[in-house]
Amino acid sequence: MSERPWWKKPRAVYIHIPFCTNKCHYCDFNSFVLKGQPVMDYLDALEREMEQTVKRLEPERVDTIFVGGGTPTVLTPEQMDVFLRMVRTYFPQRSAGAEMTMEANPGTTDMEKLAVMKEGGVNRLSFGVQSFDTELLARIGRIHSVDDVYASLENARKLGFGNVSIDLMFGLPNQTLEQLDRSIQAALALDLQHYSIYGLKVEENTLFHTLFQRNELPLPEEEVELDMYRLIMDRLKAAGYVQYEISNFSKPGFESRHNSAYWRNESYYGLGAGAHGYLEGVRHVNIKGVQPYIDATRKGLPVLEKTSVSRQEAMEDFMMVGLRLLDGVNRQAFREQFGLELEEAFGPLLSRLTRKGLLEETLQGYRLSEAAIMYANDVFGEFVGFFS
Missing domain, CATH: 1.10.10.920 (Arc Repressor Mutant, subunit A)
Known part of the structure; x- marks a missing residue:
């Protein structure tokens, strides 16, 4: 077996913005309610991490940048501008047609903020819609309404965003096949470029896990959940979408380039509190707390743990x-x-x-x-x- 290094320089960048308007009942991501958080101090810390990271391993070419969270779009337009200028400074080597995705929650993207994002290089939006059923949204802890979904997508359309994805969830408490079907039909009526469909996983350290332990989380039976997944595949394929990954469907040419880098097991930068990265055959996880992350960047790279991956x-x-x-x-x-x-x-x-x-x-x-x-x-x- 060849002993040459099996990894390549990263061409993908993940950046974590850990702030949210609230914590959803199912969410175990590294996220914190925005109120009272030192947002500008966090952005300063991100800049320090970016500077140290590219000094250690400069990218040859960046094909894809993904800004996740949390909810990155809780940043104000001014904060968003600062953040995107920083990204352009440290990752300027973009390939032609490079993809830059930002996760967004409906109701957090007005025209001013979207304009700043577009000017700053964001060319793909991923909205966490989850359902087109208002009661179900409230049941899972989402604070946006269905009207917020339509308003946010209309704003994106007016500003010329031509690559938009939404997330939908199935297997939710008390969710029926009929409810899911209505959400799918509403989603398809939007004629978007990409849809991600995820089954609920009850994760530790979430409200849903607490309820599950108490036998107070009325989830669909396993066979119903399988029927939901079959329904999703049938509906999206019939509408002309290609299922290119287990949970993802797109129009031809609009597959998520960033997630595809993960699925091809390629190297990627991971920046921000709690972010995961994979560089030179080593996986790392950053320090998760906001203030501990900020403090750590003043002393070096804010890495919590590293794991070497053998060939x-x-x-x-x-x-x-x-x-x-x-x-x-x-x-x-x-x-x-x-x-x-x-x-x-x-x-x-x-x-x-x-x-x-x-x-x-x-x-x-x-x-x-x-x-x-x-x-x-x-x-x-x-x-x-x-x-x-």
Whole structure:
């Protein structure tokens, strides 16, 4: 096996803005209610981290930047301008047509703020809509209304944003197939470029987890949740959207380039409180608290922990995340990264999963079978610790 480094310089940047107007009942992301937070001190700290990071590992070319949270659009127009100028300063080496996505919550994007974002280089918006059912939105702790959704999307349209995605959720408390279908139909009526559809996961340190432990969270039965997922796939495919990843659908050419970098197991910068990064074969997590993060950037990089990834672990990761893509894993990409063939690394397992009808061999490599899409985590789990 080749001993050359198997990683490449990062071409993707993730930046975390950890502030929110409120904490949703299902959310375990590193986020904090905005009121009373030292926002400008945080932006100053982000600049210090950016400066130290690119000094240590300068990017050759940036293909994609993703600003997540939290809710980045809780920044005021003035704060947003400061932030985007900073990003342009430290990551100016953009490829032609580079994608810059910003997550947004409906109701936090007026015309002034969106204009600042567009001027600052944001060319893709991702709105956390979750549902077009007002009662269900309140039940999961969202504070926006359905009217806020339409107003925010109309503002984006007027300002010329031509690449817009929304998130929808299924498997929510007391959610029915009929409610989900109405939300899907409302979403499709908007004729957007991209839709992300996520099933609820009850995570620790959330209100929903507390309720679940008390047996007070009325979730749909597993079979109903599977029916919801089937309904989503059927509706979006019938409307002409391509399911290019387990949870993501787009018009041709509007696939999320940033998330695709994760699914191809590529390196990426991770900046901000609680952000994850993957550089030179090492995964890191930043310090999570706002003030501890700010203080840490005054002394060096604000890293909480690092984990070195071996070549064999990276090959396992390549398979687990790559099979999320409906096109599957690519033989040539694996060969270029690791210096050997897919079958040399995973031959017996690939043969077994193919015989069981869970994988299909393609001209390019391997992909999940249509039946396995519903149970993809079971397939991914086969690659965990394969070389152990």
